[in-house]
Amino acid sequence: MTATDTSQYHFWIRWATRASVATAVILIIAKLIAWFYSGSASMLASVTDSLMDAAASVITLLAMRFAIQPADENHPxxxxxxxxxxxxxQAAFILGSSFLLIFHGVDRILKPAALSHSGLGIGVSIFAIVLTLALLMIQRKAVQVTGSTAIAADSLHYRSDLMLNFAVLLALGLADNGAWWADGVFSVLIALYIGYGAIGLGYEAVQMLLDREAEPEVRKQVLALLNQDERILDCHDLRTRRSGQNLFVQVHIELESDISLRLAHDIADAAEKRILDAFSQCDVIIHQDPQEVVTGSAP
Incomplete structure (x- = not known):
């Protein structure tokens, strides 16, 4: 990364994470007021989701501040x-909260009650939709500039919030017209949706912690970059992994056995540069293996 790229990366990481935390806090306050006056179970589900958003955003903020620090002696x-x-x-926290929402929603289904001040809840839900859309625009730009998986996951979560807020609007509208069961039903549906998303996030996090191979497209691109040089006879033992925004590549290349050490080094250096140019945050290790080249036919 150039100095300009690094500056842009840090700017958008900080801007997106701080905007996410601010949005979550504002929505928590607004939804708490609406739930307090309306008593809506689905609004409580929305409040809980916003609390999860706030927790997730704070964790993402702190984690990204730590993740963007350069390598040091203890963390090479x-x-x-x-x-x-x-x-x-985040996934563990959200999954636990979804179970609490299910219990609360089932209780509301079994014991339906009329809602009060539902208009306030509807107004708050519309406000939440508008504010979330504004945040998503910021996050979209941040992902375009940085490619951050953490910001992308946070953005995906907020996109799901749009669906949740629309669901709350529908539940409040139905409950306001006598369908009191809708409030509890939508609370349970929202909880199931949140829980499913948490399981998906947790699975992806575990895979990254276990050093899963990078995407197939990345491996294909690395091999294509290596094969641009005809002096590289073959490649094998290609291994890739991601650690946050960093891509790690290890590969063996086969070269003619009779070339000089200097030439072998230059070929590997050129291959490494092609990969580094293609992936802005990358660590590459290339091992050179000698290969006997048969130039004539056997007698």
């Missing part, structure tokens, strides 16, 4: 694993 591979660790903590 950088601090990128802070991202999946934060995601795993």
């Amino acid at each position: 591979y950088g601090h990128g694993k802070a991202e999946p660790l934060a995601t795993l903590a």
Whole structure:
């Protein structure tokens, strides 16, 4: 990364994470007021989801501040694993809360009650939709500039919030017209949706912590970059992994056995540069193996 790229990366990481925390806090306050006056179970589900958003955003903020720190003596591979660790903590927190929402929603289904001040809840839900859309615009730009998986996951979560807020609007509208059961039903549906998302986030975090191979497209691109040089006869033992925003590549290349050490080094250096140019945050290790080249036919 150039100095300009690094500056842009840090700017958008900080801007997106801080905007996410601010949005979650504002929505928590607004939804708490609406739930207090309306008593809506689905609004309580929305409040809980916003609390999860706030917790997730704070964890993401702290984790990204740690993850973007450069490698040091004690962490020679950088601090990128802070991202999946934060995601795993978010997933566990969100999953536990979804169970609480299910219990509350089932209780409301079994004991339906009329809502009061439902208009306030509807107004707050519309406000939440508008504010969330504004945040998503910021996060979209941040992901375009940084490619951050943590910001992308946070953005995905807020996109799901749009659906949740629309669901709350529908539940409040139905309950306001006598369908009191809708409030509890939508609370349970929202909880199930949140729980499903938490399981998906947790799975992806665990895979990254276990050093899962990078995406197939990345491996294909690395091999294509290596094969641009005809002096590289073959490649094998290609291994890739991600640690936060950092991509790690290890590969063996086969070269003619009779070339000089200097030439072998230059070929590997050129291959490494092609990969580094293609992936802005990358660590590459290339091992050169000699290969006997048969130039004539056997007698």
